[in-house]
Amino acid sequence: MSTGTRLRVDPIACDGRRLCAEILPELVTLDDWGFPIIRDGDVPDRLLDEAREAVRVCPKLALRLEGPH
Amino acid sequence: MRNTESLQRLAGPGGTQAPGYLPRLLPAGLLAGPASLAGHLARYGPPPSPGLDRRRREGLLEEVERSGLTGRGGAGFPAARKLAAVAAGHAPVVVANGTEGEPASAKDKVLLARSPHLVLDGAVIAAEIVGAAEAVVVVHHSVREAMEDAAAERRRAGSGRIRIRIMTGADRFVGGEASALVHWIERGMPTPTRRPPRISERGLGGRPTLVQNVETLAHLALIARYGGSWFRAVGTPQEPGSMLVTILGAVNQPCVHEIAIGMPIQEVLSLAGGASEPPQALLLGGYFGTWVGAAAAAGRPFSSAGLAALGAGPGAGLIAVLPANACGLVETARVVRYLADESAGQCGPCLYGLDAIAGELQRVAEGRTSDLSTLRRWLGQVDGRGSCHLPDGVIGLIRSALDLFGPELEQHAQGWCCATRTAIVLPVPPRRQR
Numbered sequence: 001m002s003t004g005t006r007l008r009v010d011p012i013a014c015d016g017r018r019l020c021a022e023i024l025p026e027l028v029t030l031d032d033w034g035f036p037i038i039r040d041g042d043v044p045d046r047l048l049d050e051a052r053e054a055v056r057v058c059p060k061l062a063l064r065l066e067g068p069h
Numbered sequence: 070m071r072n073t074e075s076l077q078r079l080a081g082p083g084g085t086q087a088p089g090y091l092p093r094l095l096p097a098g099l100l101a102g103p104a105s106l107a108g109h110l111a112r113y114g115p116p117p118s119p120g121l122d123r124r125r126r127e128g129l130l131e132e133v134e135r136s137g138l139t140g141r142g143g144a145g146f147p148a149a150r151k152l153a154a155v156a157a158g159h160a161p162v163v164v165a166n167g168t169e170g171e172p173a174s175a176k177d178k179v180l181l182a183r184s185p186h187l188v189l190d191g192a193v194i195a196a197e198i199v200g201a202a203e204a205v206v207v208v209h210h211s212v213r214e215a216m217e218d219a220a221a222e223r224r225r226a227g228s229g230r231i232r233i234r235i236m237t238g239a240d241r242f243v244g245g246e247a248s249a250l251v252h253w254i255e256r257g258m259p260t261p262t263r264r265p266p267r268i269s270e271r272g273l274g275g276r277p278t279l280v281q282n283v284e285t286l287a288h289l290a291l292i293a294r295y296g297g298s299w300f301r302a303v304g305t306p307q308e309p310g311s312m313l314v315t316i317l318g319a320v321n322q323p324c325v326h327e328i329a330i331g332m333p334i335q336e337v338l339s340l341a342g343g344a345s346e347p348p349q350a351l352l353l354g355g356y357f358g359t360w361v362g363a364a365a366a367a368g369r370p371f372s373s374a375g376l377a378a379l380g381a382g383p384g385a386g387l388i389a390v391l392p393a394n395a396c397g398l399v400e401t402a403r404v405v406r407y408l409a410d411e412s413a414g415q416c417g418p419c420l421y422g423l424d425a426i427a428g429e430l431q432r433v434a435e436g437r438t439s440d441l442s443t444l445r446r447w448l449g450q451v452d453g454r455g456s457c458h459l460p461d462g463v464i465g466l467i468r469s470a471l472d473l474f475g476p477e478l479e480q481h482a483q484g485w486c487c488a489t490r491t492a493i494v495l496p497v498p499p500r501r502q503r
Contacts, residue, residue, distance in 0.1 A: 011416035012263050012456045031450040032425070035417035 005043045005067040007051050009036055013062035020054040020063055027051065042067075091303065092327035093311055094287045096183050103215045106222045109186035116190045117293050118229070119197050129198050130156070133289060135297025137309040142166060142245070142282030143355060143385035145373065148289065151279060154269045156199040158277030163201045164254065165192040167208035167216075167283035168238030168245040171355050172407070172496050174387050176313035177283050179325040181212040184287060185219035189233060191286025194293045196231045199279055203232045205254055208283070210237045242356075242411035246457045247280040248272075249413070260413040261457040284313055304330040308372045312383065316341035318390035318494045319348060330383070331370040337388060346392035350473055352495065354384025356404050357462030360397060360469040363390070380469065389495055396488035398477050400495050401470040402427070402434035407497035408463045419460045422451035430467060436484040445471075 007027060009020075016034040026047055028036045043051045048069065055063045096104060104112070119125035134149035155161045165188060169177035181188060192204035208216050216235045223229070239259030243249050248262040251272045272278025281289075288310060292300045301309040308330045314337060317323040321342025328337055334351070338344060348363035359381035369375045373382050391397055409427035412419045426447050432439035452464045471478065480486060 010263055010456070011418065011454055012261070014417060016417050031418060031422065031454075032447065033417055033421040035421075035454070037450065037454070 003042050003045050003048065003068065005048065005051070005065055005069045006041075007038050007043050007054070008064050008066055009038055010062045010064070011035075013060045015060045015062070017059050019057050019059070023054045023057065024050045028054070043069075091311055091329065093291055094180060094184055094187060094284070094313065095325075095327055103183055103185050103219060104187075106186055106219070106226055109184070109190075113187070113190075113291070114294060116194060116290060120230070121200075126156075126198050126200070129194065129293050132292055132297045133198070136288075136292045136300035137297070138285065138288050138292060138300065139308070140282055141284035141288070141312060141386070143357065145382075148281065148285055151269065151281065152195065152198050155201075155277045155279040158270060161199045161201045161277040161279060162273045163192055163196045163199065163204040164250060164273065164278055164280045165195075165204060165206040165208075165283050165286050166245055166247070166250055166280055167206065167212070168250065169209050170238070170240070170242045170245045171385060171387070172242075172498055173317055173389060174315045174355060174385055176315045176325045176386055178209050178212050180284055180287060180313060181208055182215050185212075185216050186223070187287040187290050188283045189216075189219060189223060190290035190293075191281075191283075191288070192233065193229055193231045194289055195279060195281060195286055199277075201231070201279070203234065205234045205236060205273070206283075207236045207238045207250060207254065210240065213237045241413075242408060243413050243457060243459055246459075249457070250280055251278060260415060263456065305370070305372055305374070307374055312386050314371070314383075314386040314388060316388050316390075317496075318352075318388075319344055319346045319392035319395075320390050321345045328371065331372040331375060333367075334369055334371050334388065335367045337371055338390065344390055344392075346394065348390045349393040349395065350391040350397055352387065352389040352391065352400075353379075353381040355387040356408060356495075357458070357465060358382075358384045358387060358469075359465065360391075360401070360473045362473060391494055392490065394488060394490040395494050396434070396477060396486050396490075397470055397474040398430075398481060399434045399486070399488065400493070401466060401474075402430045403493065403497055404495050405430050405463055405467060407500070408459065408466075410500060412459060413457075416455045416460075418451045418454035422447060422454075423460060423463055426451065426463070426467065433478065433481055434486075436481045436486055439482070441471075441478070441482075 020036050021028040021030050027039045138148040139145045167177050167181050196204045220233050239253050241259045244259035246261050247268045252262050253259045268278045304310045311327050326340045351366050361379045406427045409423035414420045429444045448464050451460045
């Protein structure tokens with residue numbers, strides 16, 4: 001189900017700490033240098049809790065959710 | 070009617086600006102010196118000054134909208150929409166972007182050097198439209214003095230309530246990106262900043278900021294005088310007006326010209342005296358642009374619509390001619406190395422990814438052992454992942470090179486290159502220490 005919620009990373013703030021990829025491997029993969037690639041599209045309903053958690057634990061405050069969450 | 074009067078005056082004996090007549094922005098003759106304020110006013114007439122009259126300011130914005138003017142810095146965003154967004158905010162400020170950090174491009178420098186007052190008019194009119202009290206004009210160091218002189222000339226003439234500040238831009242490729250420009254003015258750091266907020270909402274000093282390319286502002290200065298319909302007398306209905314182009318590489322007279330948008334590329338090249346050697350390919354748009362085959366491009370109109378079928382666009386108006394005896398892979402690799410080194414170093418994918426990509430492409434260009442599948446994977450990984458468009462621009466350039474120079478790729482994989490030319494075609498500044 002589509003939530004209209006998007007997970008975004010601020011590439012300037014991001015330092016490649018990789019916690020997001022551990023918490024949310026369904027949506028976040030890492031490039032060859034360890035920086036997160038966020039899958040296109042809305043965050044599915046069933047992953048919203050993990051997405052909020054990833055935003056919360058990012059040590060660089062580089063992640064945010066846009067749209068209803 | 071203001072516009073009718075202007076057109077009548079222009080059509081009269083002393084007029085030089087009949088619709089359709091080019092150049093509009095640059096002096097018509099060969100004079101390289103800057104136009105004086107008196108000469109400028111004699112040619113174009115005085116600019117309208119709406120002051121704080123809200124209806125006149127809105128009227129000017131409507132003319133800009135009618136004109137269909139788009140940004141001439143490369144992105145092509147509608148000027149009226151940008152003006153309206155900033156005008157909606159409180160106590161805005163205008164930044165004229167004449168940094169032109171692209172090493173191959175000269176059109177903004179030529180415009181600033183020859184028609185400084187037209188750009189200043191545009192900055193002032195933009196400020197009046199959005200309700201700003203100040204315009205900061207940031208220019209390449211080579212034209213700083215000419216701009217200072219022009220601004221001083223205006224102060225002596227006692228013109229205007231808009232404060233004009235002239236600044237030298239940072240000598241960096243990304244220094245012209247809107248947030249980097251604001252960062253530079255404010256803190257002397259030519260690096261893009263985090264978004265949100267948008268510059269148009271919160272930019273210089275926290276104020277809504279209009280960052281507009283200097284050529285766009287010069288067009289704006291004429292639209293304010295002569296109206297949107299006048300502007301549309303050249304160009305195409307979808308992409309009206311004229312644009313400045315920089316033509317370089319294997320042409321007889323590398324130069325900056327003003328063309329009607331949609332002019333066939335072959336004709337644009339003839340303005341530069343035509344190709345000086347058999348051409349192989351053209352780089353269109355700039356270093357963020359697209360390689361296209363010379364024969365495929367020749368008859369195409371130089372416009373977004375005309376170049377879309379080639380996967381290209383006019384960008385910031387650059388056309389570089391690659392002669393048949395040069396190697397497109399070598400040229401691309403050199404430009405990509407330069408661009409990767411110009412990364413502000415803030416975003417991981419740009420800092421590490423572009424550097425790796427540039428290194429692999431250099432290996433390809435030099436005919437050393439290279440890994441094209443890794444290179445292509447990296448292109449996919451890094452695309453779209455910077456705060457600014459540096460990675461995307463570089464990757465677009467490389468993709469078009471890999472598409473167009475396929476046969477060379479195979480030769481290079483065997484360790485040889487059939488280019489006989491040693492002189493470079495696409496200029497890059499000397500490599501800086503990181």
